[in-house]
Amino acid sequence: MDNESKVLIVEGKQDKQRIKRILDDEDVFILCTFGTLGVHAIEELVDDYYLFDRDVYIFTDxxxxxxxxxxxxxxxxxxxxxxxxxxxxxxxxxxxxxxxxSTLQAANMNVKVEYLKGL
Structure with missing residues (x-):
């Protein structure tokens, strides 16, 4: 995670896998919460991944x-x-x-061109 300046927070493992396939951006670390978290768990995430020092994107259902x-x-x-x-x-x-x-590209993340073909 040292090279990644952007953190994309998603809920589930399936979300992470699909997005990882689509992204062509080594600058993005995908953080999976595995569903709903309590306040304490979110505070730990913030501290463990230095989320105040990074560009953070929240992409939930x-x-x-x-x-x-x-x-x-x-x-x-x-x-x-x-x-x-x-x-x-x-x-x-x-x-x-x-x-x-298209949604990720609009958030200034690089995506693999082949995934934009449905547009």
Missing amino acids: TDEPGEKLRKMLNQELSHAENIYIDKKYRQVEDTPEYVLA
């Missing part, structure tokens, strides 16, 4: 647990940028890859 996690993360990481998927997809892992690629 649009369902209730995802929104709850986003709210908690935003309280701890007021400098974080939020990335959203369209509510019709509900979950990052169910969002078409070309939509994820």
Whole structure:
């Protein structure tokens, strides 16, 4: 994680795997929370990964647990940028890859060109 200046926080392992396939950006560290965290666990994440010193992006699902996690993360990481998927997809892992690629690219992350072909 030494070379990565950006941290992308996602909920699940499937989200992390899909996004990792799409990104063409070695400057991004994908941090998986494995679902909803408590305040104490979020504070540990902030400390363990030096999140105040990095560009942080929050990319959670649009369902209730995802929104709850986003709210908690935003309280701890007021400098974080939020990335959203369209509510019709509900979950990052169910969002078409070309939509994820476009969304990540809009957040200034490099994506593999082949994932933009559906646009």
